[in-house]
Amino acid sequence: MTTPSNCLYSFRRCPYAMRARLAILFAGLQVELREVTLKNKPAQMLAISPKGTVPVLLLADGAVIQESRDIMVWALEQQDPQGLLDATVLDQANALIEQNDNEFKYWLDRYKYADRHVEMTQTEYRQRGEGFLRVLEALLESRAYLLGD
Known part of the structure; x- marks a missing residue:
């Protein structure tokens, strides 16, 4: 069984x-x-x-x-072998997830389906989404991974 x-x-x-x-x-x-x-x-x-x-x-x-x-x-x-539930890591991870799920995803969907969202151009939607990508790039400039080394 x-x-x-x-x-x-x-x-x-x-x-x-x-x-x-x-x-x-x-x-x-x-x-x-x-x-x-x-x-x-x-x-x-x-x-x-x-x-x-x-x-x-x-x-x-x-x-x-x-x-x-x-x-x-x-x-x-x-099981958390990498310590991802550590409070300092978790706070930063939650902030990134919130920004991804609420801000970035909003602009990404409009960029992908710009023909359905004619309020702005596809380029303008992309530029709005790039703000979050700059946050991620800045984190990766100073360490190997988004949440640390």
Whole structure:
């Protein structure tokens, strides 16, 4: 008899699903990965997460985690070999994630789909998004990784 495993519903190009997968990788955990076609979402995923977005983590005990940041925290609480939940690292990581998810993603979507967002030109949308990229570049000028050496 096999023991039930944790199961991650994911989509390879979704940045939020990527973030969840990376946290699981950094934590050294194994999960069953179920790659989802967003145009044909599996009924099993919709049954546990009716909102129909990825990532969704179904834990072996039946609990469901539906947000990438929550999946990240769950994974690192299981095992955090790189100390990513350290308060100083976590504060900086959360600030970068907030800026990425709220500011950068907004401008990136408008840049990618400028034909749908005609209020500005594609170049103007790109320039707005470049502000966050400059923040990341500045961090990488002074250290090997975004959150330290």
